[in-house]
Amino acid sequence: MHRKITYSILSAIILMMCYSCNSDSKDEFEKVNESEEWSLQFSDSCTGNWQDNWFLDGLIATVENSDKGMNLIAGPEHKNNAHHAVLWTKQSFNGDVKIEYEYTRTDTQLINVNILYIQAQGIGKGVYDKDISKWNKLREVPTMSIYYNYMDPIHISYAAFPMTNDDPTADYIRVRKYPVKEGIAFDDMAVEPSYYKMGLFLPNVPYKVTVVKANSKLYMQVVGDGKNELFTWDMSDKAPSIEGRIGLRHMFTRSASYRDFKVSVK
Known part of the structure; x- marks a missing residue:
């Protein structure tokens, strides 16, 4: 007793x-x-021509605009690197950053990952200029290793599943910080905690996503389908991402629609 x-x-x-x-x-x-210190720097309803504000990595990927938003569609072939898609803001952002958008999955896959890249620059060595638009051609086949070896953004995986999976509850949210350091494998780059089986980002359900990187902390709030979830990470022991573009990555087979995309800085 x-x-x-x-x-x-x-x-x-x-x-x-x-x-x-x-x-x-x-x-x-x-x-x-x-905070009243935020200053809106970028705003796109995502219903007009996507090429006004974005550029695309991946020759097979497509982007479709409609009054429902901007649908980013990766190629259909699983495990073919040419079928990845990454959509980048033309604009670069400096300092603390807040990213807001409506996200709706337009696929029903139980495999592969969506990624938000925050303030991506090249590593500034050799052909990998800090301005990633200067080496777009090297990313026409958007192999994942090009990004984690030669860029330095924060990476958030979400609406994410393992590459081999048939469990609809096996979703996860995970943060990484690029680039990979010598002697460390990509799988060991995770910034803890990782979150599992959240039951978020269901197909054809809109979610309001708010991501804030400020004061060495990273926050991700997801609101939709009757849920309001907050995820947090301490980034104080990671090399900071100070300036760069925002990127939307879909691994092969994945697609989603974006609407009312906003970026603020302070």
Whole structure:
């Protein structure tokens, strides 16, 4: 009986600590998100010509505009690197950054990943100029290793599944910081925590996504389908991403629509 009571007390303490941490994170996010210091730098309804504000990596990928938004469609062939897609803002952003958009999956896949790249530059060595638009041709086949070896953005995987999978609940959200350091494998680059089985980003359901990178913290809020979830990461021990473009990556087979895309800085 004494042992059961002790376990119950410990469980209650852990739950209270988790609640306190979550509450603190929400308070921090709300404060930084609602700050009056943000200055809107980029706004695209995504219903006009996408080429006005974006450029595309991937010769097989397509982008379709409609009154519903901007549908980014990767190639259909699984495990063929030529079928990846990456859409970049023409504009570059400096400092702390807030990214907001409506996201709707237009695929029903249970494999592969969507990625948000935050403030991507080249590594500035050899042909990999800091201005990634100067080596677009090298990314006509958008092999993943080109990005994690020769760019330095923050990477958020979301609406994501393993490359081999048939479990509809196996979704995850994960952060990485590029470039890969010598002796470290890509799979070991994750910034903890990773989040699993969130049940978000269901096909044909719109979600409001807000991502804030500020004060060495990274926040991602996802609102939709009756859910309001906040994910947080401490980036203080990672080399900062200070300036660069925003990128939308779909691995082969994946597609999604974007609407009301906004970027603010401070």
